[in-house]
Amino acid sequence: MALAAVRRNLQRFAQAFNTETRLAVRSWTIHWLGWLWPLLLFTLISGIYQAGTLLDMPVAVVDADHSSLSRRVVRELDAGSHAQVEVLGGGLQEGLQRLRRAADYALLYIPRDFEADALAGRQPKAELYYNSLFYSAGYYSTQDFGGLVSALNQDLRPRLAAGMGQPLPSLASISVAYESLFNASGNYIYYQQFAAIVHLLQLFVIVATVHVLAREAPELRASSPHILRAKALGVRLLGKLAPYTLMFSTLLMVELFLLVTLNGAKINGSVLWMLAITLCYVAAAQSLGLILFIFTANRFSAYSLIGLLIGVAQTYSGVLLPDLAMPEIARLIAIAEPLTHTLHGLFDQFLRQAPAESGLYACAKLLLYPLVAYLIAKQRLRRRLDLSPA
Missing domain, CATH: 3.40.1710.10 (abc type-2 transporter like domain)
Incomplete structure (x- = not known):
């Protein structure tokens, strides 16, 4: 009985996944949001930060x-x-x-x-x-x-001393031994460029998520299969969003590959843990898009709030302001942002060769966002699609 239920859910997931994949391949909007526009911005940012450090x-x-x-x-x-x-x-x-x-x-x-x-x-x-x-x-x-x-x-x-006719006083002989830690803030390739591409990915993920969910609204449903109208909402929702999770995760890893290949950056930790954190980050960003779609009247209201959400994420993620310099209320906002945990986890792997526990801890925190979003969607998503315009 339980095995049959698992098999049915896998079939529902595969059906939603395949249907959404076919739609995504034919959609120019998804192509623009999924790789064309992000790679164009990546090229622009790489040109700005090409020198790596600030010179002349x-x-x-x-x-x-x-x-x-x-x-x-x-x-x-x-x-x-x-x-x-x-x-x-x-x-x-x-x-x-x-x-x-x-x-x-x-x-x-x-x-x-x-x-x-x-x-x-x-x-x-x-x-x-x-x-x-x-x-x-x-x-x-x-x-x-x-x-x-x-x-x-x-x-x-x-x-x-010679002009005054007096000898120089003897100075204390002090032996100083120091080792400079890696100053990430002084190198744009390792810190600001890396943080910028991770931050911008969140923008495209949330916009794409709102766009994909809006196609399920009544007035747009004629041009798009209503995947979320059948039974097992949670499984079908995962199947609907999974192609975009894989697409954006692949996009970020390709950008990291280009960062290493073209700009001479070096990954000190585990690439596999960076991939795991990226997958969890994209899922967390999709969760924010899902919650934003549920609690706004239409997709245009959701789009208008994305800029505010992204700006807050950048301000309180530790990129612009150090975490230790923030007041308590700002630290609470930072803790609520998935970008904060993502940057901590990715920087641990990218710069510091952190142990596996660091990656596991970052993934565990990021997976809380899809869990909360699922609980909210289960109660309100269908009502939002039925009663509200796209």
């Missing part, structure tokens, strides 16, 4: 001293990897205007008597401003300046 960002310099020391500062700052220096002749106001127009990422102002004050031990200040609206790009344009100032101080100390 425009930095303006206003040199009011025109001394050998100020010219050395300008020359060595330009020789660094992050800044591409342009000396302005119009003074500080021109530099500030260029900074406001986003023509430059940062502005270095060297005051008058910079060299004279430095040699007299009066500690002059060369001020470096950067445009924080560029986020990490503005900040990274200033990265070479700190080391440059330290090197100048190291060179000037013996000259100042």
Whole structure:
């Protein structure tokens, strides 16, 4: 008896799966959402992040001293990897205007008597401003300046001591051993590009899910087989959504393959666990689309809310703001977002060669979303299809 019930459910799943697969193959909307538009965006993002790290960002310099020391500062700052220096002749106001127009990422102002004050031990200040609206790009344009100032101080100390006729005080001999951890935020290929393609996948999955479910509404049912009208709603719903789960999971793995092949990234962990997390992530995103469809009056209302949902996911997933810097209410929002758990699990495998327990933990959390969505759909989905327009 139980075996016969299992066999019937497998047949219902296969019937829904095959029917939906045939519809998807013939639908240009699905082709656009499923691979054409995502791969086009992936190509665009890869072009933006092609350098991997931020190099040669425009930095303006206003040199009011025109001394050998100020010219050395300008020359060595330009020789660094992050800044591409342009000396302005119009003074500080021109530099500030260029900074406001986003023509430059940062502005270095060297005051008058910079060299004279430095040699007299009066500690002059060369001020470096950067445009924080560029986020990490503005900040990274200033990265070479700190080391440059330290090197100048190291060179000037013996000259100042000789001018005062006093020997340099002996410094404590301190042995420092350190090892730099991988700074993912400084490498766009490993962090921001990877997070961007994972985040954008959620957008296409939710839009496609709402579109597919809307075809079951009464006014659209004539042009689409009403898969969800027969018995065993849960099994048929799984069969209806399963082709898209496989399609979007394959899409993300292809993008990761291109990321490794074309951009030189390296996967440190298990590809199989990354695939498992991806499958669970797509299923969780489909669950959000299902819930969004159920609790909106029509598909256009659902579409209008997707942007808000995706924006919240990006803001509170740890990509833009570190988890530890969030207030408690923001952390609760982050916990409610599948993107947060997905990025944690995928980064563990992509960057840190985490053990299998990490992947299993991420999959377990992501599978809670389909479970909750199934319980809601079982009670309200057919009522939503019967009483509400598409």
